[in-house]
Amino acid sequence: MTAPQPVPHPSIGGSALLAAAAAPTHEPLALQLQGISAHIDGKQLVGGVDLQLARGSTLALLGPSGCGKTTLLRVIAGLLAPSSGDVYIEGARVTALPAQRRSVGVVFQHYALFPNMTAFDNICFGPLAQGWSKARAEARAQELLELLALRDHAQQRPHQLSGGQRQRVAIARALAAQPRLLLLDEPFSAIDESFRVSLRRTFRSLQRQLGQTCVLITHD
Missing domain, CATH: 3.40.50.300 (P-loop containing nucleotide triphosphate hydrolases)
Incomplete structure (x- = not known):
């Protein structure tokens, strides 16, 4: 199996964020993000992120401070509502669900x-x-x-x-x-x-x- 390769994602906080994941599998998707954008105090920190992660995989988010890594994590966790887009976990749309139900x-x-x-x-x-x-x-x-x-x-x-x-x-x-x-x-x-x-x-x-x-x- 080849080593994970980082892929730049230019739409997070205006800075490059690298996403390095394990090799893809045919397992059902554990996580899917569709067009996720997020703003804090009127400032866009995450813009138009699409992401898929297979069950059992590990995804590493790499990037400089302030590029939106923690913001994206908070959106996935349900601690911050996205400005637009949807979050799916194990195929279920959870965008509107509170953190404790995800x-x-x-x-x-x-x-x-x-x-x-x-x-x-x-x-x-x-x-x-x-x-x-x-x-x-x-x-x-x-x-x-x-x-x-x-x-x-x-x-x-x-x-x-x-x-x-x-x-x-x-x-x-x-x-x-x-x-x-x-x-x-x-x-x-x-x-x-x-x-x-x-x-x-x-x-x-x-x-x-x-x-x-x-x-x-x-x-x-």
Whole structure:
């Protein structure tokens, strides 16, 4: 399989944004954007974006600060309404759906963990909020703790964890409710450089193992 090739998209924030995705497959589309434009305070940050992403693929959005990467991610997540265009997830039009009904997990740059909860409870939170039984949510949390080498830190709170451990908990929490799509906004940039490469490798291995569809913002 050939390596992913970046393709310039000139219609985001007036600056080139590169989209590098895994090789196409014949799987159903996990994500489709049709003519997406978005404005903030009257300024167009995203203009006329069309995009397709196959199920199980990873799409990396590359570009300079201010070119519209995070804006596009927020539109996909349902955190920002587009000025025009449509968002489809697994073939369903979700443009008008609120974020909590899109089955999308989001990982932010600065973790956003609940400080008063243990790692285990942070991971359980999403499934329980969506109506999972306690037994099912706890089993899913245990599975992700194992996959991300966090089992020994399950009962620690965020302030007791290293930056890399906190980000792994954030990834586990975003994956816990089995989202159809995982969105990551520069998830490794706050991590010490000496740990960044190993964390990226851990995430990539997990993504392949789970077959998780991802959209990733990165400067790397």
